[in-house]
Amino acid sequence: MRLSNYLLPTTKDISSEAKLMSHKLMLKSGMIKQSSSGVYSWLPLGLNVLNKLANLIRVELNKINCHEIVLPSLQLLSIWEKSGRAVEDSDMKSQIFHIKDQKQTAYVLPPSGEEAVAELFKSSVHSYKDVSKILYQITWKFRDEIRPRHGVMRAKEFLMKDAYSFDVNKEKALISYEKIFKAYLEVFKKIGLRVIPVLAPTGAMGGNYSHEFHVLSDKNGESTIYYQEELNNYLKDDEFSLKGYEKFYAKEEEKHVVDDCKTLKIIKSKSIEVGHLFYLGTKYSKSLNCTYQDSNGELQFPEMGCYGIGVTRLIAAIIESCHDDKGIIWPDAISPFKLAIINIKAEDSVCREFSDKLYANLSGKYDVLYDDTNKSPGKKFADMDLIGINLEIIIGPKHAANKKVELK
Amino acid sequence: MRLSNYLLPTTKDISSEAKLMSHKLMLKSGMIKQSSSGVYSWLPLGLNVLNKLANLIRVELNKINCHEIVLPSLQLLSIWEKSGRAVEDSDMKSQIFHIKDQKQTAYVLPPSGEEAVAELFKSSVHSYKDVSKILYQITWKFRDEIRPRHGVMRAKEFLMKDAYSFDVNKEKALISYEKIFKAYLEVFKKIGLRVIPVLAPTGAMGGNYSHEFHVLSDKNGESTIYYQEELNNYLKDDEFSLKGYEKFYAKEEEKHVVDDCKTLKIIKSKSIEVGHLFYLGTKYSKSLNCTYQDSNGELQFPEMGCYGIGVTRLIAAIIESCHDDKGIIWPDAISPFKLAIINIKAEDSVCREFSDKLYANLSGKYDVLYDDTNKSPGKKFADMDLIGINLEIIIGPKHAANKKVELK
Numbered sequence: 001m002r003l004s005n006y007l008l009p010t011t012k013d014i015s016s017e018a019k020l021m022s023h024k025l026m027l028k029s030g031m032i033k034q035s036s037s038g039v040y041s042w043l044p045l046g047l048n049v050l051n052k053l054a055n056l057i058r059v060e061l062n063k064i065n066c067h068e069i070v071l072p073s074l075q076l077l078s079i080w081e082k083s084g085r086a087v088e089d090s091d092m093k094s095q096i097f098h099i100k101d102q103k104q105t106a107y108v109l110p111p112s113g114e115e116a117v118a119e120l121f122k123s124s125v126h127s128y129k130d131v132s133k134i135l136y137q138i139t140w141k142f143r144d145e146i147r148p149r150h151g152v153m154r155a156k157e158f159l160m161k162d163a164y165s166f167d168v169n170k171e172k173a174l175i176s177y178e179k180i181f182k183a184y185l186e187v188f189k190k191i192g193l194r195v196i197p198v199l200a201p202t203g204a205m206g207g208n209y210s211h212e213f214h215v216l217s218d219k220n221g222e223s224t225i226y227y228q229e230e231l232n233n234y235l236k237d238d239e240f241s242l243k244g245y246e247k248f249y250a251k252e253e254e255k256h257v258v259d260d261c262k263t264l265k266i267i268k269s270k271s272i273e274v275g276h277l278f279y280l281g282t283k284y285s286k287s288l289n290c291t292y293q294d295s296n297g298e299l300q301f302p303e304m305g306c307y308g309i310g311v312t313r314l315i316a317a318i319i320e321s322c323h324d325d326k327g328i329i330w331p332d333a334i335s336p337f338k339l340a341i342i343n344i345k346a347e348d349s350v351c352r353e354f355s356d357k358l359y360a361n362l363s364g365k366y367d368v369l370y371d372d373t374n375k376s377p378g379k380k381f382a383d384m385d386l387i388g389i390n391l392e393i394i395i396g397p398k399h400a401a402n403k404k405v406e407l408k
Numbered sequence: 409m410r411l412s413n414y415l416l417p418t419t420k421d422i423s424s425e426a427k428l429m430s431h432k433l434m435l436k437s438g439m440i441k442q443s444s445s446g447v448y449s450w451l452p453l454g455l456n457v458l459n460k461l462a463n464l465i466r467v468e469l470n471k472i473n474c475h476e477i478v479l480p481s482l483q484l485l486s487i488w489e490k491s492g493r494a495v496e497d498s499d500m501k502s503q504i505f506h507i508k509d510q511k512q513t514a515y516v517l518p519p520s521g522e523e524a525v526a527e528l529f530k531s532s533v534h535s536y537k538d539v540s541k542i543l544y545q546i547t548w549k550f551r552d553e554i555r556p557r558h559g560v561m562r563a564k565e566f567l568m569k570d571a572y573s574f575d576v577n578k579e580k581a582l583i584s585y586e587k588i589f590k591a592y593l594e595v596f597k598k599i600g601l602r603v604i605p606v607l608a609p610t611g612a613m614g615g616n617y618s619h620e621f622h623v624l625s626d627k628n629g630e631s632t633i634y635y636q637e638e639l640n641n642y643l644k645d646d647e648f649s650l651k652g653y654e655k656f657y658a659k660e661e662e663k664h665v666v667d668d669c670k671t672l673k674i675i676k677s678k679s680i681e682v683g684h685l686f687y688l689g690t691k692y693s694k695s696l697n698c699t700y701q702d703s704n705g706e707l708q709f710p711e712m713g714c715y716g717i718g719v720t721r722l723i724a725a726i727i728e729s730c731h732d733d734k735g736i737i738w739p740d741a742i743s744p745f746k747l748a749i750i751n752i753k754a755e756d757s758v759c760r761e762f763s764d765k766l767y768a769n770l771s772g773k774y775d776v777l778y779d780d781t782n783k784s785p786g787k788k789f790a791d792m793d794l795i796g797i798n799l800e801i802i803i804g805p806k807h808a809a810n811k812k813v814e815l816k
Contacts (some may be wrong), residue, residue, distance in 0.1 A: 005473050007541055009532035033528055035480045041528050042478040065413050070450040072443045074565050099507045101552050120441055120449050124417035133415055144509050157482050
């Protein structure tokens with residue numbers, strides 16, 4: 001990518017509302033631009049990273065036979081009333097965006113997809129032979145936040161990966177749950193991020209078994225988790241199982257009971273929630289009358305689970321963990337460019353020819369960002385540090401004349 | 409992909425509202441499911457094709473230095489009022505979905521992105537040196553259709569690729585326009601689809617120069633176009649230019665003037681519009697006060713163009729052109745699976761072992777759909793014809809015993 005052509009509006013001039021380092025760095029590096037309170041556009045650099053992260057998640061889910069779909073953003077309010085999530089006394093009600101068409105049909109812009117996926121399943125699967133499925137989507141979700149904050153960390157519009165499992169009984173549902181649990185550990189391992197899964201409350205989602213995945217963030221975490229020191233090692237174990245994991249103490253603050261872990265070495269940490277798992281049972285399949293025929297021809301409700309990763313939020317959590325005072329330090333797996341070529345004297349013809357040639361050679365093989373602009377060397381170096389390119393090839397007039405480069 | 413695990417709810421039982429062959433085939437093949445009037449979920453088969461088509465478009469746009477972004481779906485009503493598209497007497501007003509948050513901030517769910525991209529540009533680009541850009545997104549758009557019909561052909565929620573060019577003057581804007589024009593021809597060539605570009609009215613979008621790209625569809629086209637027979641050859645010319653194209657008569661019905669083409673060999677055809685180009689001038693940059701500094705430090709408005717391809721609509725148009733009485737016939741470039749393995753006797757252990765082995769060998773190299781279900785051979789063949797796999801490897805007990813297969 002030639003920087004002279006790319007849209008990369010790096011800037012120092014950002015909103016004073018940005019307190020969190022990830023929020024500041026995403027604005028400064030031109031990854032995102034605020035459109036209105038809690039609503040952002042994603043610019044080429046941000047979208048590059050976002051797509052890499054989404055694909056990394058996609059690959060791990062496809063490996064365990066999850067299938068990708070897209071549920072609509074215009075969802076009938078009536079199905080949200082059936083599930084009880086859009087009725088007056090629901091915890092979720094105030095956070096749901098409501099919308100009507102010109103015929104007064106009422107819709108909801110969904111924060112998640114339990115209702116819609118149960119409706120889809122109802123119309124697609126009829127026999128117990130076809131029940132066992134995990135479906136997922138990576139789509140923009142909506143939440144009417146009264147106080148959006150911290151950039152994409154708590155936004156009104158956000159990219160979420162939401163998966164839904166359907167099984168014929170609880171035992172099989174928990175096998176699906178475990179498959180996703182392990183896939184999530186794999187996702188975070190691939191990113192190189194230390195993430196702790198903890199037992200969590202089920203809240204507005206319902207069900208009675210739930211885990212959240214937390215990125216440790218001592219300075220800026222919104223959540224607090226408590227976990228046994230020894231868990232760290234077990235999470236790396238190739239023989240990981242949900243049963244093995246359950247032997248350790250690992251709880252989100254609301255679930256934490258001091259008396260239960262008095263004799264254990266417990267780590268308390270601030271953290272950022274980036275993923276969650278819920279075993280839902282038949283809550284949604286029952287309320288939406290989603291049934292299948294068992295081997296006796298009797299109607300049964302499938303057991304469901306739901307599993308989310310906040311993809312845009314995870315980008316912010318990664319930056320929160322991976323930065324220094326100059327800028328972002330991307331994990332290799334989602335780095336927007338493998339390397340940068342910095343021509344520090346673009347108006348010099350020797351420099352330009354040498355840099356152009358190097359760019360032509362390398363850009364076929366790697367994702368290369370080529371700074372071919374007239375900006376000052378200081379600005380060029382500062383921008384590369386800000387956007388977090390790991391390898392920089394620097395070309396100045398002296399080097400170019402001798403066909404040499406400097407590596408940083 | 410093992411069919412026993414995949415979600416492919418093929419069915420004969422479809423809504424009587426489906427009149428168009430593409431609508432019928434998309435429902436029958438389990439590509440989509442209706443969620444409510446004009447709103448659809450995309451199932452794994454449909455999404456597979458949709459992603460392939462979106463990527464094909466992406467590749468051609470990236471080649472000509474377009475840069476991908478994502479504009480939000482929650483767009484402030486105020487910017488749509490500034491542009492005049494959400495005010496009382498606008499043609500577009502009734503088709504815009506309106507929405508409010510709990511603080512009564514008014515938003516629009518956008519059918520396109522001229523306002524939002526001009527706002528983004530205003531906050532990102534300040535100097536004439538950085539103006540020349542083409543930005544695009546491939547995102548779900550919304551239109552409050554009073555009469556949604558023909559499946560995804562005229563839906564309330566649809567995937568659109570919308571691109572926006574910014575230039576310092578009209579001459580350069582028309583060069584951008586021509587680049588996109590040629591990229592569109594390339595996209596349709598890659599799909600193998602005969603598409604005719606015609607001069608078109610600018611309508612609610614504004615501006616004074618516009619072309620639409622039409623797929624010929626004598627039976628079911630909603631539009632009518634008139635074009636000179638000789639244009640067919642010129643469209644294949646490697647030396648294609650907009651100036652060369654303009655020498656031919658090619659007009660959408662509203663632009664058609666009988667007297668202008670009396671002496672020419674004119675073809676009149678029903679057709680389906682799948683893409684459009686608009687040279688917008690400064691309509692949106694002026695109304696949204698989107699400016700840059702020229703070389704004298706004076707504020708100027710960039711010249712804009714906008715360019716859309718209805719991606720979900722194009723899927724329907726392709727099926728409308730490419731099917732027989734048994735089902736869909738996918739163009740190679742977007743075929744969901746390269747080949748299918750059909751085990752016609754899944755309960756036979758010799759058949760199963762042989763098929764499993766073949767699947768293991770081939771699925772690493774190709775996108776393979778493996779029918780390992782217990783369904784009848786008749787149903788298996790009918791489904792493959794329906795979903796349009798070009799190459800079928802059929803394995804029966806006799807063949808398997810001799811390690812032979814039948815190709816279809």
